[in-house]
Amino acid sequence: MNFTQSFKLALNSLRTSKMRAFLTMLGIIIGVGAVIVILSLGNGMTNMMNEQFETLGANLVQAMVWPRGEGGTRDVDADDLYDLVEQYPQYLTGVSPYVSASAKVRSGTESFDRTSVYGVSESFFKSDTQKTMQGESLSKGRFLRYIDVERHQNVCVIGAYLELEAFRGDALGKSLSIGGIPYTVVGVLSENADNTEGSGDDKVYIPYENASRLSGGSHQDMYLMTSTSRDTAAAAKGIIENRLQKTYQSTDYYMVMTSAEMMDAMNTMMNTMMIVLVAIAAISLLVGGIGIMNIMLVSVTERTREIGIRKSLGAKQRDIRSQFVIEAGTTSAVGGVLGILFGVALAAVATALVGGLMTSGMGGATFTAAPSAGDIAVSFGVSVGIGVLFGYLPANKAAKLNPIDALRYE
Template identity: 60%
Template sequence: MNVSQSFKLALKSLRTSKMRAFLTMLGIVIGVAAVIIIISLGNGLTGMVEQQVEKVGITQMYAYAWGRGDGTTLNLDPQQMYDLIEAHPDVFDGVTPWVGAGNGVRRDGAEFEKTKIYGVSEAMYRAGTGTTLDGNTLTEGRYLQYVDVVRRQKVCVIGAYLEQEAFRGDALGKELTIGGVSYTVVGVLAREREEMTEGGSDDVVYIPYENALELSGSRNVTLYQVMAVSRDTVSQGKALIADMMQNFYQDEDAYYIETMLEQVRMINAMMGVAMAVLVAIAAISLLVGGIGIMNIMLVSVTERTREIGIRKSLGAKRRDIRRQFIIEAGTTSAMGGLIGILLGCLLATGIGSLLGGMLLEQLGTSGITFNATPTLGAILVSFGVSVGIGVLFGYLPANKAAKLNPIDALRYE
């Protein structure tokens, strides 16, 4: 009996006992479907994180200058950071201080108490991409410029919420009051979230950082957002900033530097571990399915003992009997794998759409998508594993059948 005949016989056996065949392959179906769903959702989450990082920029670095905390007045001057950036144009692409100046602005007697006020420099806006370092775009006007920062001009860029609520959609060139001082709106940022709320990410005002320092009553900049030239210079840039801060503070606890590249690697590593654990748990179903196949094949060997005896008496060799039962086991698991792949793809797409909608609604970030479509690699691996399990667990029953004595098999009742 050749391979094709063994395969046809295996399909006939499955059609003869449909319910038993289905229950046999149920563990394989569940295991394969679970693996595909987990991998698809994991890839969707990874892709969403990568999109968010790409929007902000993988070359970003954040340098926190807290100081020694011993009551001294040893504060890093922003000019020192600027000097470092300018001294290494092959490593750095720019820097902006970040100064939080509290909350609250006024417009024609209306007060917006939750509006966040930030002080930044002109480097916050990337002319090449037309976006800010946070990934926002302008819908009207311009961003803060070098002359605005140097001269501490009373100009600002506002978010979409403030434009809508304070200016009824017409804010450019109008004035609002920040800290009792009148500021002219020179730019309006695009809406970042679908639903804008008071105090949300769209309810912000950006002013020159020197103005924000004056408004906050502090002369200490505690956060610098630095841009590297490329992904390859991020590590070098972090080392240069760390050396400068260490030389200035002489205390490693006085500062902290993190990079988006490191955050992405850490997130991917954590997600990789979580996915590996979940896939391992799902693989238990495959193991259970393999045991089920081995069990039913042992029963099949017992039921077909006389048939095996007849085949051997007609000249069938051990390898022919062994091959026949291995093909039957592999076919059973392969059919279970195909059903599991179909079920997994359908569920992954459905769950991905539902989960992706919930995540994107909570995050409220525009321009980000969640794609949990199963990959070809996951499908091929799942199918290969399902077939491999059938062959592996079918070998013991097949070997038992191959070793039967033809005389004893013919006399079996």
């Protein structure tokens, strides 16, 4: 009996006992479906994060510093990093402190409790790209200027959501209360997320020293800097690290990362998490394989006389073994196909349900959970392999049956 005949017999066996076949394949279906969903979500998250980092640009460098507190002779401040940019114009083009302020935002009697307030410098907005260091663009007005930051003027740039909710779409020149202090709106950002409360469109930018005062005069601990190009980002990072090392004499007080390094770190973390989750989901495949082995052992018992007849007619051990191995492989292959369809359907549901939430949290980057062709091919191959592996023991048992004993079996 050749492969085609064995395959047709296997399909016929599945058709004649549909419920038993489905229950046998259930472990494979759940296991493959779970793996497909997990890989799809991982692909969606990775692509979304990469898209987000691309909007930041490959020349962004982020520096985090932690003040030494009491007993420390000196800490690095914004002026030190401004001097560094002036000293190395061939590598660095701008620096902006990035201060997160804890302040209440109000417009008239309406309060916006989830609005984020950030303090930045005029360098946060790049004149060459007409975008901020975080990839945001202006739809109205202007961004903060040097004179605004230098004189600590009470002016602000707001997100699209805040303009719509607080000013009904006409915010320029209007006043907004931040921490009890009136600020004049001089610019409005383009819609960047889903324009809802707490999203990337619900934010305010003010001069960084103003934000520092709102937060109780805390030390600026985060700086965003830009290199002249993608190729000079590594050199720019080295210059910043040397300057911080000169002051702190220890890497315990600072950390510098380029946007490319941040993207690589996030991808590494995502890949590690995916491996762990896929390994957990693969337990279902193991359970499915055991189910196939059990049902094949039952099948061998039920077809003992058939095996005896085939052997008496000249069938060899390898013929019997291959027939049952092909049957087990076919069962797991069909289960794998159903599992893939199940996983793709769940991934589509995840895209619809989770996509909007993830998009708003990542500044407008799109989220699509979809498996790659490689993921599908590997999942199908693993499902078939499990069927063949766990089907070999029953197949080998069938192949070694004595034909006389098999014919006499009732």
